[in-house]
Amino acid sequence: MTIAIDDPKRTGYAAEVVANTFLTMARAEGRDLTQMQVHKLVYIAHGFTLALLGRPLIYNTVHAWRGGPVVRRLWQHWGERGTRPIDGELPVSAGEPDLGTDAEALEVIRSVWANYGCMEGEELSRLTHRSGSPWSQTYGLPTDLIPNEITREYYTGLARSA
Template sequence: MRINALSVANYFIELAQRDEVSITQLGLMKRVYIAHGFSLALLNFSLLDSRFDDVEAWKYGPVIPSVYHSFKCYRNGPITDKTIIVEWDEHSHTENYVFPDLNDNRARMIVEMVWDRYKGYTDSEMVTLTHKEGTPWALCYEEGMNNKIPDSYTKLYYTKFVNNIVESSKK
């Protein structure tokens, strides 16, 4: 299975369960987006599948609709289970229900890095992170429009973010 937003989301849920940390839909959404940004900046590849994973600028920050719709049943409560998807098996002509798993080691390292850095953040702190002036969300958001946030904006922002960390560590 290709890397996609749901496989990234499921891995964050695994990490939250491992660490016994509650994660909500809003917090999950922001962490998936931030991991996507770091992956673009550090590894030059997307954690999203361009066939069905877009990032949109919604009122409360960047949203990946596939993740939103998979976990919206939890509302503001803690997510307790990973999501499943239906895949069509061409050979047996049957539907298979599978958990999207994140099997790429580089992608897992990015998700783990983001988890370690942001697992203690509240949902409102995660929203604040993605709403700062100059963020891709801030550049794309128009009330009620759900504009797409281009990967080029996300990559540029997180590349600058990483470079600032590197520069400040040299001082």
């Protein structure tokens, strides 16, 4: 079962908004990001937002695919891009809120960037594939969705051990 991305009860931001935030941070440092890096950074930030703020960062569903946690909306933009750097920002639908006034969410994103932004895609992938991770708990199940509750529990444990 998936939640429609236009669900009026949704909470959080469009994954594209969060992805663009990471892309902007990378460009400010003269760096490029691959689609794998952005997928993993968005997911890690989502996990820590669930754990630390008690709310989702993104309203999009996250799927446990062979390559790890994937937000289908982001995959639809990049597809099989591989390791080629992403050029330009993703289009954001009209009316989507931005992160501009959400100081708490921006702080989590900045912290994720400071701690994980320097990692290559494969290294980030290994982190999200660890034993006990939300991906490892859900990959191969009949539904490929990674529930927010499993993600929250896992990242709460990581936040406590940090």
